[in-house]
Amino acid sequence: NAGVxxxxxxxxxxxxxxxRLRCSPMKGxxxxxxxxxxxxxxxxxxxxxxxxxxxxxxxxxxERFSAEFPKEGPSILRIQQVVRGDSAAYFCASSPPExxxxxxxxxxxxxxxxxx
Amino acid sequence: xxxxxxSPQSMFIQEGEDVSMNCTSSSIFNTWLWYKQDPGEGPVLxxxxxxxxxxxxxxxxxxxxGITRKxxxxxxxxxxxxxxxxxxxxGGPYSGGGADGLTFGKGTHLIxxx
Numbered sequence: 001n002a003g004v005x006x007x008x009x010x011x012x013x014x015x016x017x018x019x020r021l022r023c024s025p026m027k028g029x030x031x032x033x034x035x036x037x038x039x040x041x042x043x044x045x046x047x048x049x050x051x052x053x054x055x056x057x058x059x060x061x062x063e064r065f066s067a068e069f070p071k072e073g074p075s076i077l078r079i080q081q082v083v084r085g086d087s088a089a090y091f092c093a094s095s096p097p098e099x100x101x102x103x104x105x106x107x108x109x110x111x112x113x114x115x116x
Numbered sequence: 117x118x119x120x121x122x123s124p125q126s127m128f129i130q131e132g133e134d135v136s137m138n139c140t141s142s143s144i145f146n147t148w149l150w151y152k153q154d155p156g157e158g159p160v161l162x163x164x165x166x167x168x169x170x171x172x173x174x175x176x177x178x179x180x181x182g183i184t185r186k187x188x189x190x191x192x193x194x195x196x197x198x199x200x201x202x203x204x205x206x207g208g209p210y211s212g213g214g215a216d217g218l219t220f221g222k223g224t225h226l227i228x229x230x
Binding site for chain 2: 004032035041042043044045048056058059091093104105106107108109110
């Protein structure tokens, strides 16, 4: 399966703990996006990264949330000191090079965070 | 920020019926995309539109990119049970420098009664 891989699929944390969500993009994709989805809602853009660079983090809360996409390894979305309102499904997506389909996102199956 | 108004919020139809849903925005988008999401899964791309006025089909699905670049519709003909799910429209700026973040509508829940 060469799709976008996310893990863990499900994560339970207590308030105040840290959550780390990982995403490996599709082979050949160098753009990674993180979206958050609340129940019965659409997806909200959080952050757009390329290798070692944050391109757009306008949708990410200024505090407690951070994202990285290192030269080697998966992209990481990190949520520190989680609160109940952080409970949501977090989706990672990757996109192909511009020449093969700009604007198209390929999504992973999501990581579902539950904060107790 | 940019917002997409997607309607209807939900549809209850009989198997075999045609389905129509649409998305409007006060902002101009350079790309419109339609995704389908099954329960517990990530969205899957159905159709991508890149030119105003463009009409594109994918099997029983047809989508159009509005001339004003502020709207798009998706039609599904002769619905079948596996069409059940949530359909999202998404608009993107795409200025040529890369795939920028998409703005999503809130989704249309499609429920098919046998």
